[in-house]
Amino acid sequence: MYKHITGIIITIAVMAAAIPSHTYAERITNKEEVNEFLQNAFQAQVSLSEEERSMKEVNELLDPYFAEEPKAEFLNENLVSENGKYFTLGSDAAAFYIPFFTYSDHTKVVKEGNKVYVYEYFPENHDGPVAYEGHFEGLLLAEQEGEFKVAKFLSENIPEKILKKAESNEEAAKRSSFKTPENPIWINKPSYQFGFLLNPFDALFRSGSMLLTDKKQGKIALFEHQELNGQLASN
Structure with a gap:
């Protein structure tokens, strides 16, 4: 009996080793995965205003989502300290947060090699506490040690080739959606x-x-x- 159990365990181990592992970096190339990742990254930033934490706890919250450079930019701009504890202050227009993407068709996700560009155009708004002119907001996600992280806050600096690639992808999708079936039922x-x-x-x-x-x-x-x-x- 023990021989059979040992054989089953060995078989399972061999099968698990034979199945190619899919890292989070591979899954995040899907637009839905990108959206979920960024929403979680934004929530991690927001949670720093909910309670005081040690610097170690701050880094543990942000490290799964941000590379060192954008993390440092965010912390330098928003983190405050009191009695050896750290937290952020709420604001309607704080810098270096994940943009308020709509996560709709207006949010563009473009893969370029091992990088993913995410951006959206925000029309002008003169209502509410924050007024602004029409502008782009974007992020660059890059693979680091098998995982994608926010590598750069792009602001309006979206590469022209990425804008054109997104337009080309949309046109191709529209053309394919209007094709007439060869044999309509x-x-x-x-x-x-x-x-x-x-x-x-x-x-x-x-x-x-x-x-x-x-x-x-x-x-x-x-x-x-x-x-x-x-x-x-x-x-």
């Missing part, structure tokens, strides 16, 4: 089935006539007719 559409039940002869006649027309024009006409039927069925 139109006969299974609810609007077609509904029309067939009401008037099978008319439905067959219309579908047959469209198949006999020019291929491209037939697809367009069929799509327009389906859309109209869908609108009628929903009313």
Whole structure:
């Protein structure tokens, strides 16, 4: 029995060694992972204002998210000390915090080699406690010892090639989303089935006539007719 258990343990160990390990750096190339990482990094910064901590505790909070240079910039600008303890003061416009990204389609995430650029354009705002002109805010994430960390606060200094790459990616996504399927399964559409039940002869006649027309024009006409039927069925 013990031999069987030992054999199972060895087998599991061998399988675990054979499976390639996925570091956090690999997972963070996904936009959702980037968003989650930055939200956690921002929360780590904000939590420094919630209670007093030792310098060791401050570093333990920030080290998983920030490289030494941006961490030092943030601490030099925001950290205060009292009775040997450290904390930050709240502010509506404190420097070297993770920007208030919307984490929507407006937040751009662009991978370039082993670096990830994250930026967003903020339209001008003259309401509320903080007024500002339209501007970019961005961050650079870079891999360090197998993990991505915030390597630089970019402010408005987003490289031109990154802006163009983001635009190119968006255009490619738009083009692919408007492609017509080679073999559209139109006969299974609810609007077609509904029309067939009401008037099978008319439905067959219309579908047959469209198949006999020019291929491209037939697809367009069929799509327009389906859309109209869908609108009628929903009313």
